Amino acid sequence: MVRKTKEEAEKTRKDIIEAARSVFHSCGVSRSSLDKVAKEAGVTRGAIYWHFKDKAELFFAMREDVFAPMLERTDAILYDPAFADPLDAIQASIQEFFRALESCSVAREVFEIMISRCEYVDEFASIQQEVGRPARDFVAKIERMYRAASDKGSLREGIEPGAAALDTWAFTSGLLHLTFGCNKGAGLEQEIPAMIVRHIAMRRR
Numbered sequence: 001m002v003r004k005t006k007e008e009a010e011k012t013r014k015d016i017i018e019a020a021r022s023v024f025h026s027c028g029v030s031r032s033s034l035d036k037v038a039k040e041a042g043v044t045r046g047a048i049y050w051h052f053k054d055k056a057e058l059f060f061a062m063r064e065d066v067f068a069p070m071l072e073r074t075d076a077i078l079y080d081p082a083f084a085d086p087l088d089a090i091q092a093s094i095q096e097f098f099r100a101l102e103s104c105s106v107a108r109e110v111f112e113i114m115i116s117r118c119e120y121v122d123e124f125a126s127i128q129q130e131v132g133r134p135a136r137d138f139v140a141k142i143e144r145m146y147r148a149a150s151d152k153g154s155l156r157e158g159i160e161p162g163a164a165a166l167d168t169w170a171f172t173s174g175l176l177h178l179t180f181g182c183n184k185g186a187g188l189e190q191e192i193p194a195m196i197v198r199h200i201a202m203r204r205r
Contacts, residue, residue: 013051015041017065020058025109029059029118056127059118066110067134070100078141086149090142091200094172098192101179108180115180139169146203156205164203171199 019041023032034055038045052058074093083089101107118124120131146161146168155161175195178188 009051012041012043012047013061016043016048016051016058017062020062021106021109021113024059024062024113024117029055029113029124030121034058054123056123059124060130063110063114066104066107070097070107073100075141078145085154086145086152087154087200087204090145090149090168091196094168094196095193097172098175098189098196102189111176112180115177135169135173138172139165142168149203154205156203159203168199 016037020032020037023036023040027036032055034045034048037058038048041048048058052061074097077096078089078093080089080092083092101111120127143161143165146155146159146164149155150159150161155164175188175192179192
């Protein structure tokens with residue numbers, strides 16, 4: 001009986017996250033109420049508060065539901081010892097990230113919410129630090145790989161690993177905003193793999 005209750009609670013939590021994604025995407029985060037999410041999920045508002053203390057926590061749960069498996073997938077490539085050149089690992093990892101986005105409608109929906117349907121105001125105004133954490137983690141990982149490339153002699157002379165990592169973050173973030181923001185539907189997705197190759201090529205010795 002206890003096991004069944006835990007399973008039911010986990011299913012309810014998952015249903016709430018899926019409902020939040022749907023409501024956030026259709027209404028925008030700032031115009032989405034927990035009442036709307038509860039109605040979409042077929043639960044009471046109290047059930048939402050049982051699992052999440054507020055809308056911000058629900059937002060992050062929705063994000064992590066997609067981020068966690070994607071990061072596991074891309075990190076496995078980034079740190080794969082089969083890549084003799086760390087630059088190849090960076091290139092393959094970023095390409096895999098965009099492949100995963102292309103193949104998963106849920107991931108695309110979540111990134112679209114974060115990029116074009118979320119205003120960081122009201123209760124979201126105080127969470128910028130947490131919102132920016134994935135970007136800071138990405139820069140730190142990529143910087144380590146650029147330093148490894150520099151140590152191996154494959155990074156072009158004169159390129160500082162920290163600056164290169166920031167540049168790659170700006171490049172990747174720009175692709176995301178073009179794909180899910182102002183340039184949505186323009187067919188950029190087909191060009192992304194080659195753009196990533198060119199981006200890394202400019203850093204090769």
